[in-house]
Amino acid sequence: MTQNAGLYIHIPFCERKCGYCDFYSITRLDLIEAFVQALIKEMAMLAPAFESVQFQTVFFGGGTPSLLSPSQIHHIFDALYHHFTIHPDAEITLEANPGTLNREKLEHYRELGINRLSLGVQSFHPGELHFLGRIHTAEDVIHNVTLARQVGFQNINLDLMTAFPGLTPESFQKTLEQAVALQPEHISCYTLIFEPGTPFHHQLINGKMQPVPDDAEAAFYQQARQFLEKQGYLQYEISNYARGEAFICRHNCIYWEYKPYLGLGPSAHSFYDNQRRANVRSVQAYIRKLAAGQLPLQFRESLTLEQQMFEYIFLHLRLRKGLDLQAFQERFGTDFVSRYRETLDRLLENGFIEPPNGFLKLSEKGWLMADSIATYF
Amino acid sequence: MEIKNIRNFCIIAHIDHGKSTLADRLLEYTGALHQRKLQEQVLDSMDLERERGITIKAHAVRMDYRTPEGAHYVFNLIDTPGHVDFTYEVSRSLAAAEGALLLVDAAQGVEAQTISNLYQAIENDLVIIPIINKIDLPNAQVDAVKHQILELIGCEEDEILLVSAKTGEGVADVVQAIIDRIPPPKGDPHAPLQALIFDSSFDVYRGVVALIRIFNGEIQVGDKIRFMATGREFEVEEVGTLLLKRIPSKKLTTGEVGYLICGAKNVRDIRVGDTVTHARRPAEKPLPGYRQVKPMVFAGIYPVDSQDFEDLRNALERLALNDSSLHFEPETSSALGFGFRCGFLGLLHMEIVQERLEREFGQNIIVTTPNVVYKITTTDGEELYIDNPAKMPPPVKIAKFEEPYIDAHIITPPEYIGNIMKLASEKRGILKNTTYLDPTRADLHYLFPLSEVIFDFFDRLKSVSRGYASLDYEFAGYRESELVKLDILINGEVLDALSAIVHKDRAYDYGRKLCQKLRRLIPRQLFEVVIQAAIGSRVIARETVKPLRKNVLAKCYGGDVTRKRKLLEKQKEGKKRMKQVGRVEIPQEAFLAVLSADE
Numbered sequence: 021m022t023q024n025a026g027l028y029i030h031i032p033f034c035e036r037k038c039g040y041c042d043f044y045s046i047t048r049l050d051l052i053e054a055f056v057q058a059l060i061k062e063m064a065m066l067a068p069a070f071e072s073v074q075f076q077t078v079f080f081g082g083g084t085p086s087l088l089s090p091s092q093i094h095h096i097f098d099a100l101y102h103h104f105t106i107h108p109d110a111e112i113t114l115e116a117n118p119g120t121l122n123r124e125k126l127e128h129y130r131e132l133g134i135n136r137l138s139l140g141v142q143s144f145h146p147g148e149l150h151f152l153g154r155i156h157t158a159e160d161v162i163h164n165v166t167l168a169r170q171v172g173f174q175n176i177n178l179d180l181m182t183a184f185p186g187l188t189p190e191s192f193q194k195t196l197e198q199a200v201a202l203q204p205e206h207i208s209c210y211t212l213i214f215e216p217g218t219p220f221h222h223q224l225i226n227g228k229m230q231p232v233p234d235d236a237e238a239a240f241y242q243q244a245r246q247f248l249e250k251q252g253y254l255q256y257e258i259s260n261y262a263r264g265e266a267f268i269c270r271h272n273c274i275y276w277e278y279k280p281y282l283g284l285g286p287s288a289h290s291f292y293d294n295q296r297r298a299n300v301r302s303v304q305a306y307i308r309k310l311a312a313g314q315l316p317l318q319f320r321e322s323l324t325l326e327q328q329m330f331e332y333i334f335l336h337l338r339l340r341k342g343l344d345l346q347a348f349q350e351r352f353g354t355d356f357v358s359r360y361r362e363t364l365d366r367l368l369e370n371g372f373i374e375p376p377n378g379f380l381k382l383s384e385k386g387w388l389m390a391d392s393i394a395t396y397f
Numbered sequence: 398m399e400i401k402n403i404r405n406f407c408i409i410a411h412i413d414h415g416k417s418t419l420a421d422r423l424l425e426y427t428g429a430l431h432q433r434k435l436q437e438q439v440l441d442s443m444d445l446e447r448e449r450g451i452t453i454k455a456h457a458v459r460m461d462y463r464t465p466e467g468a469h470y471v472f473n474l475i476d477t478p479g480h481v482d483f484t485y486e487v488s489r490s491l492a493a494a495e496g497a498l499l500l501v502d503a504a505q506g507v508e509a510q511t512i513s514n515l516y517q518a519i520e521n522d523l524v525i526i527p528i529i530n531k532i533d534l535p536n537a538q539v540d541a542v543k544h545q546i547l548e549l550i551g552c553e554e555d556e557i558l559l560v561s562a563k564t565g566e567g568v569a570d571v572v573q574a575i576i577d578r579i580p581p582p583k584g585d586p587h588a589p590l591q592a593l594i595f596d597s598s599f600d601v602y603r604g605v606v607a608l609i610r611i612f613n614g615e616i617q618v619g620d621k622i623r624f625m626a627t628g629r630e631f632e633v634e635e636v637g638t639l640l641l642k643r644i645p646s647k648k649l650t651t652g653e654v655g656y657l658i659c660g661a662k663n664v665r666d667i668r669v670g671d672t673v674t675h676a677r678r679p680a681e682k683p684l685p686g687y688r689q690v691k692p693m694v695f696a697g698i699y700p701v702d703s704q705d706f707e708d709l710r711n712a713l714e715r716l717a718l719n720d721s722s723l724h725f726e727p728e729t730s731s732a733l734g735f736g737f738r739c740g741f742l743g744l745l746h747m748e749i750v751q752e753r754l755e756r757e758f759g760q761n762i763i764v765t766t767p768n769v770v771y772k773i774t775t776t777d778g779e780e781l782y783i784d785n786p787a788k789m790p791p792p793v794k795i796a797k798f799e800e801p802y803i804d805a806h807i808i809t810p811p812e813y814i815g816n817i818m819k820l821a822s823e824k825r826g827i828l829k830n831t832t833y834l835d836p837t838r839a840d841l842h843y844l845f846p847l848s849e850v851i852f853d854f855f856d857r858l859k860s861v862s863r864g865y866a867s868l869d870y871e872f873a874g875y876r877e878s879e880l881v882k883l884d885i886l887i888n889g890e891v892l893d894a895l896s897a898i899v900h901k902d903r904a905y906d907y908g909r910k911l912c913q914k915l916r917r918l919i920p921r922q923l924f925e926v927v928i929q930a931a932i933g934s935r936v937i938a939r940e941t942v943k944p945l946r947k948n949v950l951a952k953c954y955g956g957d958v959t960r961k962r963k964l965l966e967k968q969k970e971g972k973k974r975m976k977q978v979g980r981v982e983i984p985q986e987a988f989l990a991v992l993s994a995d996e
Contacts, residue, residue, distance in 0.1 A: 030955075209951075210951040211951040235946050237946070238946035238947040259951045281956060283956055288955075289955070289956040289959070291958065298959070327962065330966075331958055331962055334961070334962070334965055335958065338949075372923065388946065388948070388949060391965060392923055392949075392968075393923075395972060
């Protein structure tokens, strides 16, 4: 495993499940303590294999990492630094629900070295927050961003959601404006996806919820782009905006730039040595397996060269800077342009990509069609 | 075996009236088949036949029956195909028999197809034994059905046998009636050989196996024989009788039914209805009734992936070994590339071929909209038969445009006559007359353009009559019609595989509905897709499939790239199943959209 690796830690607990979310989490908070012990065990078991790796990023995702008590987080950090080498300037992100924060927690995070805070905001409209099943208010967001600034956070992300049923361009505009008013360094703006297994999907199937037509979805998407770019945010990925290069999320870029990462915790995914792995999607099974001295793996695949190339392409196409043709040649030993000439000609002719000039980049028009375009490769 | 103890017969019945069950009972009763060996419905041996409950190929089974008094009889049950597509095959099977069991379901009563086969049997001078089956059913209406039968064949009431093939009740009476009422075959074993071929199939080890009925003379291994219609000569390798499998014998003689193997490698050499005779001492003339079967319905069959063309050819060749009525020849379509123009006896036959290609041969194919064969007289006086709308001459060159018509009988309870007449007029039917078989059954005699009947007519007839009406038809020659060629354009280019010939008065409606249908079937893609229907250069309908505005998943599942890749791979797979026409991806269903354009 090379340098420039990322470390992801999944904290699978929530006070309440949101109707749209299909990330793995449970509401049985009584299992947190046992989970923390298991997580530390997993770190210990994997440590030898990652001895030579220096992690550039650490990302606490969820679930709701901010549900953990200061002492629990503390234990995890101790183990983390004990078992792994973390770069001194590593980007260390913690996802937080604005309804679960206070000054004490935020100060504690700073003390531990967390330098990036990612808040699940979604909307600033009370009715919309209720519809999405969020436990926080718009005031919580404003209050906690202020607190976070006071304790010294200089890199804050706000997650926003768009194109959910009932959203209007006017209310979305207000959300965008309120978000920008807080001057976050980073904004992620995700379109609602009806994921199988979620309550929203269930309602969709039963006809109780109507999806937003794709024309309207596209309009919301453009609205976000145009507004945020005008406000000085750089769209560096399909759904991600940063106030300048310095604030691009380094951890997410590891996924898109096809770099290795290690995932810890239930349902976490890893990618290294051209293999993809996933942990079991069950807190109980995770605890049980580790207690028995087994790695909690549920899935592992070795990628064929074809699969690697395909992944490499569709992941890079999501990035504004695109796919470096030289890097592709170096990694796969094949010339990108000659391998995909026909497809490239066709996409170029129809204006979905920019003329290849060292990089393959989607055009403005192609940006919205990234998945359709990926299927041509 | 003495000729006077042979009984050759077939069973005439509508689908589901219990033909196969009765056959099984007869086999069991005569000892040809032990009950514990009995497989459900021995006669319908192809999977497809069992699934659809119909018989596609003719079969024959011999039963050796000893009466309690010790007399020895040979029964040859000749099974007949059971669908209107196979009328000619039915007529040849009937010609091989002296008698017919007319089997009518006690709950359903007489149906159109039964009647048409019955008329054919009467024309062939067959002795009819009327049987009412399923008398054990709670909703059996034995008396009413008796009256229908009396009306139909004018027999005595006590000649009608009452049977439950399911329970076995009455089967002994059937056996006795076969002995008593069906006459033994006539013919002279010393006369020159005349044997009727009533079926042929292909055995990978032995070549073509013909089922034959000897009318005069004898045939034995080593004989030099000639097929009178094709003129082809062969040497007999094997003859024998058909129990549940082939049992070789030294010879077959006058009156007998059996099989013949002579080293022929192509089913086209041995045609159903042809007469076998000796090469050295030929019969003066063939048995009557032979005609070359002509396909009535044509469609293009194309591989989805043009690289599979040779595979498809092999599959068709192998299929045709067993199906002499399947015709095919290579053709090219500007939209679909290389493929085959295939001729079928009817739509059912087409569906069967399509299913067998997909299931048995694993072919991934596109079948284009079927059409009938049109007759065109050009301004130069030349007569052309057009089996592909794409090959039609330009309208200015056409002096006369004719289409095939059929003579159809629709049997229905009177309360549905109104609905049926409405449907018939929509399908350009011409009512010739209406007769009543009895107060509960009317026979509507219509002339229809064949093209109107091959599509969804049968299903719609069933639906407007709650399943009660039944249909039978035969070819009735060509008649002049006001027809036009309608083209479908995708992004300005004619998609030749979707061209169709339609009646002038219906072209506008048809074009509009087809465009709408295609709009629903063609998924939104990167580009706008414009669908137009046109007659010549005049566009009569237009629909647009708007380009997809957005297709990108916002998030990346927190590092779960596998899931994302699988989603994209699924989309890629979906694309593979579509045909790339220009830059537009068209799903296979679209090529058959015309079939249901009326919906």
